[in-house]
Amino acid sequence: xxxxxxxxxxxxxxxxxxxxxxxxxxxxxxxxxxxxxxxxxxxxxxxxxxxxxxxxxxxxxxxxxxxxxxxxxxxxxxxxxxxxxxxxxxxxxxxxxxxxxxxxxxxxxxxxxxxxxxxxxxxxxxxxxxxxxxxxx
Amino acid sequence: xxxxxxxxxxxxxxxxxxxxxxxxxxxxxxxxxxxxxxxxxxxxxxxxxxxxxxxxxxxxxxxxxxxxxxxxxxxxxxxxxxxxxxxxxxxxxxxxxxxxxxxxxxxxxxxxxxxxxxxxxxxxxxxxxxxxxxxxxxxxxxxxxxxxxxxxxxxxxxxxxxxxxxxxxxxxxxxxxxxxxxxxxxxxxxxxxxxxxxxxxxxxxxxxxxxxxxxxxxxxxxxxxxxxxxxxxxxxxxxxxxxxxxxxxxxxxxxxxxxxxxxxxxxxxxxxxxxxxxxxxxxxxxxxxxxxxxxxxxxxxxxxxxxxxxxxxxxxxxxxxxxxxxxxxxxxxxxxxxxxxxxxxxxxxxxxxxxxxxxxxxxxx
Numbered sequence: 001x002x003x004x005x006x007x008x009x010x011x012x013x014x015x016x017x018x019x020x021x022x023x024x025x026x027x028x029x030x031x032x033x034x035x036x037x038x039x040x041x042x043x044x045x046x047x048x049x050x051x052x053x054x055x056x057x058x059x060x061x062x063x064x065x066x067x068x069x070x071x072x073x074x075x076x077x078x079x080x081x082x083x084x085x086x087x088x089x090x091x092x093x094x095x096x097x098x099x100x101x102x103x104x105x106x107x108x109x110x111x112x113x114x115x116x117x118x119x120x121x122x123x124x125x126x127x128x129x130x131x132x133x134x135x136x137x
Numbered sequence: 138x139x140x141x142x143x144x145x146x147x148x149x150x151x152x153x154x155x156x157x158x159x160x161x162x163x164x165x166x167x168x169x170x171x172x173x174x175x176x177x178x179x180x181x182x183x184x185x186x187x188x189x190x191x192x193x194x195x196x197x198x199x200x201x202x203x204x205x206x207x208x209x210x211x212x213x214x215x216x217x218x219x220x221x222x223x224x225x226x227x228x229x230x231x232x233x234x235x236x237x238x239x240x241x242x243x244x245x246x247x248x249x250x251x252x253x254x255x256x257x258x259x260x261x262x263x264x265x266x267x268x269x270x271x272x273x274x275x276x277x278x279x280x281x282x283x284x285x286x287x288x289x290x291x292x293x294x295x296x297x298x299x300x301x302x303x304x305x306x307x308x309x310x311x312x313x314x315x316x317x318x319x320x321x322x323x324x325x326x327x328x329x330x331x332x333x334x335x336x337x338x339x340x341x342x343x344x345x346x347x348x349x350x351x352x353x354x355x356x357x358x359x360x361x362x363x364x365x366x367x368x369x370x371x372x373x374x375x376x377x378x379x380x381x382x383x384x385x386x387x388x389x390x391x392x393x394x395x396x397x398x399x400x401x402x403x404x405x406x407x408x409x410x411x412x413x414x415x416x417x418x419x420x421x422x423x424x425x426x427x428x429x430x431x432x433x434x435x436x437x438x439x440x441x442x443x444x445x446x447x448x449x450x451x452x453x454x455x456x457x458x459x460x461x462x463x464x465x466x467x468x469x470x471x472x473x474x475x476x477x478x479x480x481x482x483x484x485x486x487x488x489x490x491x492x493x494x495x496x497x498x499x500x501x502x
Contacts, residue, residue: 045476046472046473046476046477047473047475047476048206048208048473049208052207052208053207054201054207077201079202079206079207079208080206080207080208080469080470080471080473081469081470081471082200082201082469
């Protein structure tokens with residue numbers, strides 16, 4: 001396990017996903033209203049590149065003919081079979097007890113901290129002025 | 138990139154014959170070189186004559202990406218229209234050594250104007266050859282026919298029968314009449330003569346009949362399920378009308394209609410036949426025996442029982458030699474060959490399902 005700098009925070013705008021590679025693994029970085037999350041880019045159902053799916057909310061219903069949308073922008077929907085995962089936890093919506101997308105812990109670090117180490121910087125020239133996303137992997 | 142490496146390794150391990158790949162044209166202009174001038178004019182002026190409204194739209198709106206894999210859109214055109222992307226994303230990545238093209242888009246199958254349907258079928262067949270099979274030797278075509286007119290259909294079959302690029306004859310199980318009816322028998326006779334199997338892929342609205350016995354479903358989720366019940370109706374029609382008694386060499390593959398229903402249907406048909414056989418005296422054997430001898434099934438979209446081993450039981454009841462792997466690329470319910478089976482297949486079962494059954498069925502070299 002090491003801590004790796006994987007992106008500038010500014011590269012992952014709210015409501016978007018950026019796919020990066022760290023230690024040979026593809027990881028999707030998400031920004032929900034300024035909070036950052038990271039999920040493995042592999043759907044645990046059938047292996048699709050999960051993070052290339054759509055970022056969606058949940059459609060719910062209290063009974064036939066009633067619809068409501070909740071938690072908009074908090075789920076990733078797999079590009080193949082449409083399984084939905086909670087971006088915050090990786091938990092599957094349709095099979096929450098046994099299926100979970102692998103999650104990585106993300107922190108936002110100012111460039112001034114990173115320059116002190118002991119981080120592994122793979123692709124970035126870190127500057128003092130910017131914030132960076134660091135994951136445990 | 139780790140994904141490319143992962144795919145290369147998988148491709149080396151598992152060789153696959155994929156029995157269901159959907160090619161699509163970018164625009165209908167791709168068909169123009171294969172159509173007479175007056176039919177091009179007709180297509181531009183009138184368009185298709187389908188039974189469902191909103192022609193050009195999906196009759197049942199789908200949850201995302203018009204029912205396609207979200208990651209399968211090329212830079213230009215719809216999913217399935219770019220051979221290079223298909224190679225990179227599917228044929229190479231999944232070790233597909235042979236892929237069966239199932240051209241669903243605007244062949245003659247659904248066209249009400251039968252002469253136009255014949256011209257479209259022929260154009261689609263030329264297009265499959267020139268734009269796909271000739272460019273990519275791993276692919277094989279299916280003869281698309283205007284099935285509602287047996288005379289035109291037979292003429293198209295005979296025109297293509299000598300070309301090994303065409304390995305089967307495709308007709309829609311959603312036909313105007315149940316496929317056992319005699320109006321379709323000349324097609325079966327032609328299939329038998331040229332030794333090519335019939336491919337029945339769930340698709341279309343050509344018959345104009347509701348997709349369920351109790352009327353049009355409301356939701357796509359119902360419509361999708363109705364494909365498996367529709368296949369049961371088609372299969373029982375072919376069995377009980379005596380098609381297989383009359384055409385003993387006919388081979389039929391049911392594509393994308395599921396297979397878990399088959400054992401129960403056979404048990405039921407056999408039981409009824411024992412008590413009611415006088416009504417269909419042309420059947421000389423139990424219905425299940427015709428099924429066992431004449432029908433094959435593709436695997437996608439594979440059933441996913443809570444206990445994966447239950448699927449192994451069902452496959453053994455259907456017959457390991459009767460199931461052929463398919464992906465449905467680039468549609469949303471694609472099955473990845475590395476992920477489709479959630480239980481351990483023996484090496485022999487794996488070889489049969491992924492490759493050998495299809496090679497024998499299609500007589501691949």
